[in-house]
Amino acid sequence: MAALKNEVKSFIVQALACFDTPSQVVESVKNEFGEVLTRQQVESHDPTKACSKGLAVKWQTLFHDTRKRFREQTAEIPIANRAYRLRAMNRFVEKAETMKNIGLAMQILEQAAKEVGDAYVNRRVEPDKSLDDEIKRLNIQKLQRELEDPNKGLPEPKQVIIGVEDASDPEAE
Structure with a gap:
């Protein structure tokens, strides 16, 4: 395995900092520089991995600075x-x-x-607690009024007499 040029190392570190996978970086390096690398070689330039313990401080700094800029610029996308x-x-x-x-x-x-925030969910929506309490209070008041005067609000009963002949009816005689 030949030593990589600083330009290639910089490219690898920056690509990894932008969350490219080692496989993607291998392909990018091949297309950009014509060099064939293994995924393990690329991964050794990622300071968040255990295999890159010996990575130089300048590459670690470049990685962390690039990742910070990448995250900040994401809002602009x-x-x-x-x-x-x-x-x-x-x-x-x-x-x-x-x-x-x-x-x-x-x-x-x-x-x-x-x-917009999990608005599409198949679940029963419970009514507002204060609204539920108000409905209960109004129902209790209605029941109390009915207990005080059970006939209040009912229509007057009609008196209907069935089967009685009217004596003043001339045809009845």
Whole structure:
């Protein structure tokens, strides 16, 4: 195994700091520099791994600085922002609806609901505790009023007499 040039080492360390896998880095080094490496060689340049105990301080510093910058710059990547993803999903749903692809539209809507915070969940939603308490209080008050005057609010009973002939009816005679 030949010694790697500083330029290649720098490339490897920075790629690993950006969360590329050793296999991806091997392929990138082959395409970029024409050098064939093993995954183990690449992994030995990752200071978060046990196999890279002897990695020089300058490469460790480069790794940690690159990783810090990478994480900070992630916020600038549009797809890393929820609003951007939701806008894109909205466009996709509209496109799926115009294509009359309801299944795809429903899948996108489900994904959007998950994106906004687990809104798409198949579970019973319990009412607000204070609202539940208020309903109970009102029901108790209604029952108390009914106990005080059970006939209050009921219509007056009608008196109906069936089967009695009217004596003043001339046809009855």
